Amino acid sequence: MNSLDNLRAVMRRDRVFDFMLQTTGLEVDLSHGTILYLEDISVSFDGFRAINDLNLYIDAGELRCIIGPNGAGKTTMMDIITGKTRPDKGSAHFGQNINLLQLSEPEIAQAGIGRKFQKPTVFEYHTVFENLELSMAGERRIWPTLTAQLDGAQRQHIDEVLEIIALQAHRDRNAGALSHGQKQWLEIGMLLMQNPKLLLVDEPVAGMTHQEMERTAELLTALAGDHTVVVVEHDMDFIRSIARKVTVLHQGSVLAEGSMDEVQNDPRVVEVYLGGNCSLGGHQTPSLAPQRHRGHRG
Amino acid sequence: MGLLKLLQQDRGGQVFLGLLALAAVLVPLLNQLLPESHALHLSTYTVTLLGKYLAFALLAIAVDLAWGYLGILSLGHGAFFALGGYAMGMYLMRQIGERGVYGDPVLPDFMVFLNWDALPWFWYGFDMFWFAALMVMLAPGLLAFVFGWLAFRSRVTGVYLSIMTQALTYALMLAFFRNEMGFGGNNGLTDFKELLGFDLQADSTRIGLFVVTALMLALGYIVCRAIVQSRLGRVAVAVRDAEDRTRFVGYRVEHVKLAIFTFSAVLAGIAGALYVPQVGIINPGEFSPLNSIEIVIWVAVGGRGTLYGAAAGALMVNYGKTYLTGALPEVWLFALGALFVLVTILLPRGLIGLMKRRGATS
Numbered sequence: 156m157n158s159l160d161n162l163r164a165v166m167r168r169d170r171v172f173d174f175m176l177q178t179t180g181l182e183v184d185l186s187h188g189t190i191l192y193l194e195d196i197s198v199s200f201d202g203f204r205a206i207n208d209l210n211l212y213i214d215a216g217e218l219r220c221i222i223g224p225n226g227a228g229k230t231t232m233m234d235i236i237t238g239k240t241r242p243d244k245g246s247a248h249f250g251q252n253i254n255l256l257q258l259s260e261p262e263i264a265q266a267g268i269g270r271k272f273q274k275p276t277v278f279e280y281h282t283v284f285e286n287l288e289l290s291m292a293g294e295r296r297i298w299p300t301l302t303a304q305l306d307g308a309q310r311q312h313i314d315e316v317l318e319i320i321a322l323q324a325h326r327d328r329n330a331g332a333l334s335h336g337q338k339q340w341l342e343i344g345m346l347l348m349q350n351p352k353l354l355l356v357d358e359p360v361a362g363m364t365h366q367e368m369e370r371t372a373e374l375l376t377a378l379a380g381d382h383t384v385v386v387v388e389h390d391m392d393f394i395r396s397i398a399r400k401v402t403v404l405h406q407g408s409v410l411a412e413g414s415m416d417e418v419q420n421d422p423r424v425v426e427v428y429l430g431g432n433c434s435l436g437g438h439q440t441p442s443l444a445p446q447r448h449r450g451h452r453g
Numbered sequence: 454m455g456l457l458k459l460l461q462q463d464r465g466g467q468v469f470l471g472l473l474a475l476a477a478v479l480v481p482l483l484n485q486l487l488p489e490s491h492a493l494h495l496s497t498y499t500v501t502l503l504g505k506y507l508a509f510a511l512l513a514i515a516v517d518l519a520w521g522y523l524g525i526l527s528l529g530h531g532a533f534f535a536l537g538g539y540a541m542g543m544y545l546m547r548q549i550g551e552r553g554v555y556g557d558p559v560l561p562d563f564m565v566f567l568n569w570d571a572l573p574w575f576w577y578g579f580d581m582f583w584f585a586a587l588m589v590m591l592a593p594g595l596l597a598f599v600f601g602w603l604a605f606r607s608r609v610t611g612v613y614l615s616i617m618t619q620a621l622t623y624a625l626m627l628a629f630f631r632n633e634m635g636f637g638g639n640n641g642l643t644d645f646k647e648l649l650g651f652d653l654q655a656d657s658t659r660i661g662l663f664v665v666t667a668l669m670l671a672l673g674y675i676v677c678r679a680i681v682q683s684r685l686g687r688v689a690v691a692v693r694d695a696e697d698r699t700r701f702v703g704y705r706v707e708h709v710k711l712a713i714f715t716f717s718a719v720l721a722g723i724a725g726a727l728y729v730p731q732v733g734i735i736n737p738g739e740f741s742p743l744n745s746i747e748i749v750i751w752v753a754v755g756g757r758g759t760l761y762g763a764a765a766g767a768l769m770v771n772y773g774k775t776y777l778t779g780a781l782p783e784v785w786l787f788a789l790g791a792l793f794v795l796v797t798i799l800l801p802r803g804l805i806g807l808m809k810r811r812g813a814t815s
Contacts, residue, residue, distance in 0.1 A: 261700055261701075261703045261704055261706075264702060265703045270701050272701075276695050277698070278690070279694055281690065281691065285687055289691055296708075297712045300684050300704075301685040303685075345702065349702065
């Protein structure tokens with residue numbers, strides 16, 4: 156019966172076969188103003204449901220903050236968007252036309268989704284300059300990469316990004332020799348070089364001083380508009396300084412969504428945070444040290 | 454012009470290529486011009502021995518390209534080396550012609566001995582040098598491509614990949630030991646007469662082989678250096694240090710690995726083809742896992758991730774091997790093991806790393 160249905164689908168003359176549709180190398184279509192659609196996504200690891208019927212929509216040009224207690228599924232969600240983890244069910248689309256579940260990690264990166272890891276990950280044995288060079292948007296195939304030479308405009312672009320992330324002085328140092336905060340910025344700079352439409356930024360201010368944090372907040376807010384930025388962070392002061400819209404994840408699905416004040420006063424959110432080991436630090440409570448939260452799957 | 458630019462930053466490479474050029478000129482001169490009684494006279498035996506070391510140095514560079522820059526610890530590069538050697542050996546066998554013990558114009562001796570009446574299909578074409586030269590590169594290249602494609606696509610990495618490469622060379626060794634395979638069984642291929650019309654026993658041919666090996670080593674070094682200096686080389690190091698990051702930056706890690714691993718295998722095959730006419734034999738023992746591990750030790754001793762360090766390590770360890778297996782044969786394997794342990798503990802960057810550190814502190 157099933158094969159007969161498949162055959163009938165092939166007989167129809169008003170549609171293109173699925174396998175003929177182009178899946179890679181598409182330009183993202185943002186005509187409806189939404190850049191990311193996550194619908195009914197579930198994924199479990201060894202019986203533990205990390206993501207549970209998650210529905211999330213991100214508008215193009217938005218700066219969205221995602222918070223939630225440990226184990227809420229924040230990092231897993233990013234893994235799904237970037238192709239590292241495949242969901243058990245549900246759908247994930249980038250713009251109107253790109254089905255993320257059909258693409259590999261490099262294809263997703265080339266389609267325009269950039270990611271900063273929770274733990275800053277840079278190429279330690281390359282100089283800061285080379286880190287940015289390797290991340291530069293453009294050709295990724297083997298032979299062109301072998302023969303690639305930087306031209307003047309590209310060098311200039313790299314120098315501009317170096318200035319934005321304030322690492323001009325460290326241009327020719329190995330990235331491994333940078334401080335934690337500088338590595339975080341270098342990784343943000345690498346994201347900028349990729350020129351993605353959507354930036355997924357996982358804990359950008361962990362290990363940063365207050366001044367560095369302020370600069371990062373400025374940078375991320377400046378990026379929103381041209382780019383879409385999704386920030387996962389634990390530091391509530393930081394969230395408050397940049398947030399326009401906040402999504403609270405809990406046990407793998409969306410618990411609440413709205414402005415920081417709305418979310419903070421939502422009784423369900425308060426209960427989740429008070430019940431867990433995190434506090435939704437208000438103005439009077441200083442934010443928790445971010446170090447406490449590192450090394451888990453958020 | 455491009456070459457000068459390539460070597461400008463590469464002090465070690467300049468020294469290495471300079472010494473190699475010196476050896477390529479001096480060794481033939483010391484052999485030919487000085488009388489045998491002279492203290493500095495090099496016997497033809499020594500010239501061939503040095504030629505063999507240079508072939509090993511090329512092999513070490515191939516391993517260093519994969520291990521030092523791409524992070525793939527191959528414990529099976531001996532297989533690619535041996536395949537290149539077999540391709541050359543098959544050509545040399547077909548050149549024997551009627552001069553074999555059984556005098557068959559087409560069939561090599563071992564086939565006559567096994568009562569075969571026709572040449573197996575995979576021996577066709579090996580009477581032509583260009584075809585054999587192509588196979589020297591194609592056979593190891595194809596094997597590495599297929600193996601790499603399967604392994605890298607399934608994201609097998611680290612020690613698991615090393616074990617698989619080890620299994621690969623072991624499986625090939627067992628296969629080549631079988632007479633039915635048609636590669637001479639455990640005797641391998643030997644009793645070669647001439648190469649491109651030159652008598653392999655003649656001094657001039659041996660000197661010629663030494664010079665050609667030196668040239669190929671220099672060429673191999675320069676090509677590897679060019680790859681390492683290119684953006685692809687930087688991507689390779691990025692894959693070595695942070696594979697996931699490289700993927701999320703948009704590079705297809707599998708393709709990068711496959712390209713460089715395959716090139717490394719081709720280089721190993723060429724080294725094997727240069728080795729066989731100089732030693733005069735190729736047998737399945739070359740596939741033995743121990744050989745592949747020895748190559749890794751050469752690279753570790755010299756210092757990985759520098760290319761010239763690998764070559765230097767190959768020359769030094771092999772000189773030590775020749776000396777020790779002559780003077781105290783039973784000690785060699787223990788010495789090799791001890792060397793590996795000592796280098797791993799005391800000199801993680803090898804002798805080149807030690808020299809660089811000395812240079813930095815003084």
